[in-house]
Amino acid sequence: MVCVAAYFVLSTLMWAYSQYVEKNVLYTGVLKSQLDPDLIATATSKMEKFSDKYTLELSVSRVGSKTSKAKVYTKTLTKSIGKWFDVDGRFAAKEFKDDLVSLLGKDFFKEK
Numbered sequence: 001m002v003c004v005a006a007y008f009v010l011s012t013l014m015w016a017y018s019q020y021v022e023k024n025v026l027y028t029g030v031l032k033s034q035l036d037p038d039l040i041a042t043a044t045s046k047m048e049k050f051s052d053k054y055t056l057e058l059s060v061s062r063v064g065s066k067t068s069k070a071k072v073y074t075k076t077l078t079k080s081i082g083k084w085f086d087v088d089g090r091f092a093a094k095e096f097k098d099d100l101v102s103l104l105g106k107d108f109f110k111e112k
Contacts, residue, residue, distance in 0.1 A: 028040070042060075055076060
């Protein structure tokens with residue numbers, strides 16, 4: 001009985017943390033590159049209830065000094081989830097990868 005109660009409490013805490021702290025964040029990390037200074041990347045996703053539209057948002061900011069505010073570059077991709085699955089329900093990785101490549105194109109760091 002103690003194990004069941006502990007499982008309930010821990011599951012509730014994990015759910016609350018993911019809902020209120022992490023929100024829709026899939027990934028946050030530092031990208032290291034020899035050509036660019038360090039970059040902080042964040043990927044978030046969202047899909048509304050009863051909708052076939054999936055939204056993927058990628059944000060990249062340059063690591064700057066503590067006194068200066070870093071510029072954040074954001075791109076959003078919103079498409080029907082059906083575009084990335086075939087008629088048998090299998091994930092079409094090539095189509096998804098092509099959409100990601102177009103999202104991360106050469107103009108990612110250009111002003112809108």
